[in-house]
Amino acid sequence: MATAELSVKLQSSSGSRVKDFLNANMINILAVFLFLLLAFFLLYPIIAVLIKSFRGPSGFTLEYYRSFFSKNYYYQSLYNTLLLGAINTIVCLVIGFCLAYITTRGPWILRKPLKIISLVPLIAPPYLFALSLIILFGRNGLVTRMFDLHWELYGFGGVVISQTLAFIPLAFIMIESTLMSLNPNLEESAYDMGASEATILRTITIPLMAPGLLKAALLIFVMTIAEFGNAAILGGRTPFLAPDTYTMITGESDFNMGSVLSVILIAPCIIIFLIHNYLLEGKKFTTIGGKPVASEPRKITPLIKVPFVIITTAAAGAILVCFAVVVAASFYKILGVTHKAVLSNYLDFTSNQAIYNSIRVSLVAAVIGAVIGVLLAYVIVRGKFFGRTFIEMVSLSGFALPGTVLGIGYLLAFSAPPLKLTGGIMILALNCVFRFLAVGVEAGISKLHQIHIEIEEASSDLGASFLTTFYRIVLPIMFPAFIAGFIYTFMTAIVSLSAVVFLVSPGFQLAAVTIFDAAVYGEIGVASATTVKLVFIVMICMMILNYITKKTRLGSGMIKSAAV
């Protein structure tokens, strides 16, 4: 009797010991699981690319790299890419600065409209601008025919222009937030001491913004050299690294060279982020003054005001025109050539099939992305284990990586067993999940930082287990972050091109790839109509996201990082 009782006691205590162990280590178990996912779907593909670039038929070789650096063509490609990045960065910074200056310091009537227009490109895939440039200035373009011009849009110039327009919002958002965080009293003090507008800019505003400007410059540079669509559509015979990678894989099936090009494309990104971290270490002037404030409009001298207003309205006008022509072009077989408005572009079966596929892929990606994002955020913020920052870094890194690299990586990693995913919807969805994980994670982190750990501790104190606490307390609080991550992943996935272009199979087209192909083959009508549909979908997503952000005070940082 007594022994039986004892054994029952023992049993129950050993049972509860397992439970206690699970309870205490749940967060670590979760972390391990998430890390494995990251390792498998993010690190492994990148490593696969790296290995491929070094492995010839007979083992380790530097042959492919030698070939890259000895052939003039590749050198030219690298040169073009870096030059494009440099020009783009400078132009975007100048325009972005003018825009941000006017929207934060300028007359009230200009602030709102300029701000809205400069953010408009966010709802469009970046390659919309390539498309609209073709419609306007292509061989059959509106402007080209109207003035009977003989110019060549396809080439370096065209890519620079479309890229610049596409990256204005990024520059604007980053510079605006730097300007907003600048205490307006600083400029007013200088003004009060007798400084003119130009002197204030030179001695106060720009020096104080330097870290912010540098950060914006580096990010724009990285994003712009990695951008695939515009260069691929408008590059013509001018080589750029990202589209060359694509041709290397799809055209010549040369995975080794494709990998080399990818590695070369990653290199500047890594270098720049190292520079970034090194340069910005401890340099944060702009945080002085605390919360963002809107400055009262100053009497800006015409010397500054006139050029600023010209630059900003020109940029804003260009953005609007680009959108308008794409919408217009969507109703004609070829705008400017045929004069009958048609709906056939919208009814195009392949296009709609592709849109349907895109929605499916993006939905799957959004669900998985939002779940992983929230869990990762939780682990990163609340976990106390070694390597937390490493997990954070990895989960945010998908964002900074050129899409083409992750595209090839997935091809290399998942086209053969043990995990053969190619040809299906999952490879596309997973690719999007891990590329765009950053925003979901960021949203989760910022939400979690708003709630004190004491809330969870209170729950545990009242006797709830880890799972109960997570389910009852953490999840409800994180829900807005989950939704934000969901919508963000959805709308980014649906327009993304650079990675999925490697992964689509002939039977399963995606909208972005359809637009890309149509633009390349000159089917402007279909390309435009498909783009308009995408813009429409993204617009709705933005609106929902905006609503949620306002409703739940997720912080404007969310929308901003979503934009980035």
Place this chain on the structure above:
Amino acid sequence: MDMNATEKPMLILKDIHKFYGKNEVIKGVSLEVRRGELVTFVGPSGCGKTTLLRLIGGFTDISSGDIILDGQRINDLPPNLRDTRICFQNYALFPHMTVAENVGYGLKINKWPKDKINARVKELLEMVELEAFGDRMIDKLSGGQQQRVAFARALSLEPKVLLLDEPLSNLDANLRLVMREEIRKLQERLHITTVFVTHDQFEAMAISDRLVVMKDGLIEQVGTPIEIYERPANEFIAAFVGYVNFMDGRIASIDEKTRTMVVDTQYGKFEINLEQEDIRNGDEVLMVVRPESVSLSLDCGGNRQNVLCGTLKTYMYAGSLAKCTVMVGDKKMIIDQYNPRDAVHFKHAEKVEVEIPRSVHLLKKKK
């Protein structure tokens, strides 16, 4: 004072109005600031005091009215062309410059030669006792030191009017008292016309020649600290500059010969010195009884003039004073007893005598 009065005022505000859209934040303000005077705008938050300061500095345009600085109309001059200098609440020191560069910024902008800049900066830093800190970066300074740098910077070009926007609000309590004295001493020494903005009425009274009490975009009263405290123009001001026990009453009689009057209240009749010319027999008035003007004693027997009998509800001894609450009938009175030597006895007292001074200020009630 008389000499100043004959002089031209340094700063004149004439019927200033300021609208933000349809919202009128300054509703017609007129004021003259004398040379070398320290005038303080004081009032609850949102009363328009900071806006008014920014209007004077030129950071915001006035909607109507005139601003005249030393005889010159400066309405349309931007801040960089106005001979006023502002010190912001957050000091707005340039974080990318050293202390000396901050102080010398205005001199450099105004194209002073290098050696003159250096000499002037040295002089200014000595003035604010920071001569050893010229090469420091701003973030290596304490709050009080930053405040001094901001002050030195504002004074660098010897402005006609110095504008100080809540300069002490970011300092801790002790330092605030020290800096307040220093600012006042320097201001008097340099004889610089100064407009000071604060929401702290005690700070305002301690530092100013005159106070401008504001509320809802209007000036409620202008006067010396004594005038404002002792003879407030209305209930709002009376309550704003310190605690008041208000007592309703009516003028029962006025005796011009003895310069006294009798105020009839529901607690009894009080004899009050006749100091206000606008009081008439039969006027409804509000007695402004300051907590520290009332004297408290223990026995409650006699029936003396101006003395009320009350029940001591709370007696909180705090060293230099005791804060007491006394119920007189249904009236709760707050009384500050300074130098409370008899605390031991009051601690357990129930009945106390409350003596209302004869110098009580009366507010005429509007009919």
